[in-house]
Amino acid sequence: MPQNTLSKVQIDSLSLVQFRNIARAEFAPSPRFNVISGRNGMGKTNLIESIYLLGALRSFRTSVRREIISQGERDAKISARFGQSLHGLSVEIQLGAQGRQISMDGKAVVPDGDYFRTLPMVLFHPGNMELVQGAPETRRRFLDRALFQADAAYPQLYRQYARALANRNTVIRRQPLDMRALVPFDSALAKLGSQIVASRAAFTAQLSQFFEEGVLEVSGGNRGAIRYRPRVSGDEAAFLQVLDAKRQLDVDRGYTTCGPHADDLDFEVDGRSAKKYASQGQQRTVVLAAKIAETRVLSQRCHRMPLLLLDDVSSELDRDRNRHLFLFLSGVGGQVFITTTHPDHISTSGERADFCVTNGALSSL
Numbered sequence: 537m538p539q540n541t542l543s544k545v546q547i548d549s550l551s552l553v554q555f556r557n558i559a560r561a562e563f564a565p566s567p568r569f570n571v572i573s574g575r576n577g578m579g580k581t582n583l584i585e586s587i588y589l590l591g592a593l594r595s596f597r598t599s600v601r602r603e604i605i606s607q608g609e610r611d612a613k614i615s616a617r618f619g620q621s622l623h624g625l626s627v628e629i630q631l632g633a634q635g636r637q638i639s640m641d642g643k644a645v646v647p648d649g650d651y652f653r654t655l656p657m658v659l660f661h662p663g664n665m666e667l668v669q670g671a672p673e674t675r676r677r678f679l680d681r682a683l684f685q686a687d688a689a690y691p692q693l694y695r696q697y698a699r700a701l702a703n704r705n706t707v708i709r710r711q712p713l714d715m716r717a718l719v720p721f722d723s724a725l726a727k728l729g730s731q732i733v734a735s736r737a738a739f740t741a742q743l744s745q746f747f748e749e750g751v752l753e754v755s756g757g758n759r760g761a762i763r764y765r766p767r768v769s770g771d772e773a774a775f776l777q778v779l780d781a782k783r784q785l786d787v788d789r790g791y792t793t794c795g796p797h798a799d800d801l802d803f804e805v806d807g808r809s810a811k812k813y814a815s816q817g818q819q820r821t822v823v824l825a826a827k828i829a830e831t832r833v834l835s836q837r838c839h840r841m842p843l844l845l846l847d848d849v850s851s852e853l854d855r856d857r858n859r860h861l862f863l864f865l866s867g868v869g870g871q872v873f874i875t876t877t878h879p880d881h882i883s884t885s886g887e888r889a890d891f892c893v894t895n896g897a898l899s900s901l
């Protein structure tokens with residue numbers, strides 16, 4: 537089936553109230569390319585952030601709600617109506633001092649694991665250039681964010697694991713230490729941890745196939761692979777054994793040393809670690825191919841084309857890699873939002889709408 541007949545996440549209308557420097561905006565984007573231009577500091581990334589928040593229910597820039605609400609205001613609101621393939625679904629997120637309220641088609645909801653799968657989105661932004669050289673946490677975040685969307689069971693698994701881990705760490709630090717009190721947390725960590733590792737392993741294997749294709753296409757000959765490096769591999773029993781073997785070390789250090797919270801990914805080019813050996817250009821290829829692979833796996837797993845958010849990436853990629861990016865974008869047929877300070881450098885093919893942001897005010901060009 538050609539990709540562009542796949543259903544897709546498409547925003548038909550977006551409305552923002554008191555979101556960072558955007559006091560109020562009404563936005564009717566094109567179903568294909570939306571190019572948002574404006575000088576530095578005008579609010580382009582803010583707009584991308586608001587759309588991302590609809591899909592991820594969190595920002596990629598901050599975990600502090602107050603920073604997102606316009607300075608001096610008490611709350612912010614993001615509302616969107618999605619297209620036909622989501623039956624005109626409307627989603628509204630209100631952020632205020634009391635917390636966050638989400639409603640779908642006018643009804644308040646507590647989002648479950650299916651929420652993220654319903655609205656898959658892929659964000660590509662300059663921070664992604666850290667994927668290769670950055671700390672393992674950067675790569676774990678990449679993996680987890682994709683898995684939140686690709687696997688309906690993952691969000692709950694992730695939260696339960698994080699809670700069990702925090703509890704185990706608390707018990708480990710308590711004086712006097714009660715080793716028996718660790719037992720229930722060890723079994724919880726082993727059970728949840730082995731499931732997380734299995735989900736990550738399956739996802740990485742799928743991602744690696746698309747990554748290999750992407751690297752080959754962009755580089756014109758290099759062979760790419762993504763290897764998952766779990767800190768603890770194996771089933772629940774093997775996990776328990778590791779926790780047992782590391783117990784004294786964990787107590788000495790004051791935290792749980794082993795588990796998926798310490799996992800990593802290795803991007804490889806021609807069989808060698810990209811972190812250690814890849815050139816600058818090859819690292820850009822890796823990041824581009826990783827984003828392409830993420831989009832492809834999500835469209836397969838979610839049965840719809842994710843919405844694509846590209847924040848100022850053309851400035852991070854050279855001419856040749858930009859060409860590959862736009863070739864990919866014209867092939868997949870989803871809705872795309874692109875921000876740039878130089879709209880004339882963005883060479884899209886197909887339907888395109890241009891918008892301009894000036895001091896938080898959005899206008900059609």
Ligand SMILES: Nc1ncnc2c1ncn2[C@@H]1O[C@H](COP(=O)(O)OP(=O)(O)OP(=O)(O)O)[C@@H](O)[C@H]1O
Nearest residue numbers: 556557576577578579580581582603604605606607
């Ligand atoms: N909570 C807030 N209230 C009001 N203004 C805010 C808030 N948070 C950020 N801003 C303002 O938003 C602007 C930054 O917007 P944004 O990051 O979207 O710029 P940009 O157009 O992407 O710029 P660049 O091209 O440099 O990336 C800054 O002027 C900043 O002061």
Ligand SMILES: [Mg+2]
Nearest residue numbers: 580581582848
């Ligand atoms: Mg920006």
